[in-house]
Amino acid sequence: MSDPALSIEGLGVSFGALQALESIDMSVEPGERRVLLGTNGAGKTTLFNVIAGDLSPTRGKVALFGRDLGSIPAFRRARVGLARTYQSSAVFESQSVRDNLYLAALGARGRQWGPLPVDDLSEPMQQAAVDAARVGLANLVDRCVATLSHGQRRQLEIGMALAQRPRLLLLDEPAAGLSPGERPLLIELVLALPRDITLVMIEHDMDVALLVADRVSVMKNGRVVANGSPADVRVDPAVRAIYLGGEHA
Numbered sequence: 464m465s466d467p468a469l470s471i472e473g474l475g476v477s478f479g480a481l482q483a484l485e486s487i488d489m490s491v492e493p494g495e496r497r498v499l500l501g502t503n504g505a506g507k508t509t510l511f512n513v514i515a516g517d518l519s520p521t522r523g524k525v526a527l528f529g530r531d532l533g534s535i536p537a538f539r540r541a542r543v544g545l546a547r548t549y550q551s552s553a554v555f556e557s558q559s560v561r562d563n564l565y566l567a568a569l570g571a572r573g574r575q576w577g578p579l580p581v582d583d584l585s586e587p588m589q590q591a592a593v594d595a596a597r598v599g600l601a602n603l604v605d606r607c608v609a610t611l612s613h614g615q616r617r618q619l620e621i622g623m624a625l626a627q628r629p630r631l632l633l634l635d636e637p638a639a640g641l642s643p644g645e646r647p648l649l650i651e652l653v654l655a656l657p658r659d660i661t662l663v664m665i666e667h668d669m670d671v672a673l674l675v676a677d678r679v680s681v682m683k684n685g686r687v688v689a690n691g692s693p694a695d696v697r698v699d700p701a702v703r704a705i706y707l708g709g710e711h712a
């Protein structure tokens with residue numbers, strides 16, 4: 464049997480007296496679409512921060528395709544197949560779409576932004592154009608990021624994560640803040656991602672979550688309180704209490 468794409472065992476994070484995560488266990492299969500649902504402060508972003516290496520856990524471990532990530536710093540995790548997006552925009556405002564994609568691809572290979580031999584430049588530049596097309600920005604490759612709409616930025620952020628050629632992609636509320644007109648395009652883009660990329664996505668919107676997910680993990684107060692298929696989760700009493708009982712912020 465192959466290793467899970469993501470394996471989390473006994474993961475805990477404390478901030479002083481606050482237990483942000485309490486003994487999380489989770490296993491995500493290769494190719495799976497897993498959505499994390501939960502109230503504000505449930506611990507979803509903290510979990511992403513630990514997986515990405517932005518935060519060290521107080522206890523427990525995380526493995527990517529069987530490889531323990533504990534000793535791998537955040538900046539090297541792209542090289543073992545991990546990419547993430549953030550809730551808030553993480554793009555270079557004054558650069559073009561193409562340059563942002565190019566920088567993301569170089570960063571994942573451990574290269575620095577700077578003069579490179581022409582031979583080295585051409586392949587990542589071509590790749591940047593391909594990545595722009597994958598996220599619906601083919602016509603905007605030369606546009607300065609500062610002029611993009613909010614939705615186009617979100618597309619670019621996913622493009623930058625894809626440029627790192629991840630095996631596991633963590634998407635932190637990719638549709639957050641989008642207008643009703645912008646959301647369908649972004650959801651379509653997420654649905655179209657190839658299955659050789661395993662996806663773990665934080666999403667507040669239950670309808671979006673259930674549309675994208677193969678399985679859903681519902682978090683509350685640093686714990687996973689429900690786990691299952693979208694159909695199971697929709698009728699789970701704990702989830703209904705959170706989403707229909709007015710607890711959802």
Ligand SMILES: Nc1ncnc2c1ncn2[C@@H]1O[C@H](COP(=O)(O)OP(=O)(O)OP(=O)(O)O)[C@@H](O)[C@H]1O
Nearest residue numbers: 478481482483501502503504505506507508509510
């Ligand atoms: N750096 C930190 N220092 C202290 N407490 C923190 C820190 N980061 C997060 N927390 C706390 O940990 C808990 C979990 O926060 P987290 O941001 O992971 O929740 P979340 O589920 O992502 O919520 P949201 O949907 O609002 O982003 C919260 O109580 C939060 O206040």
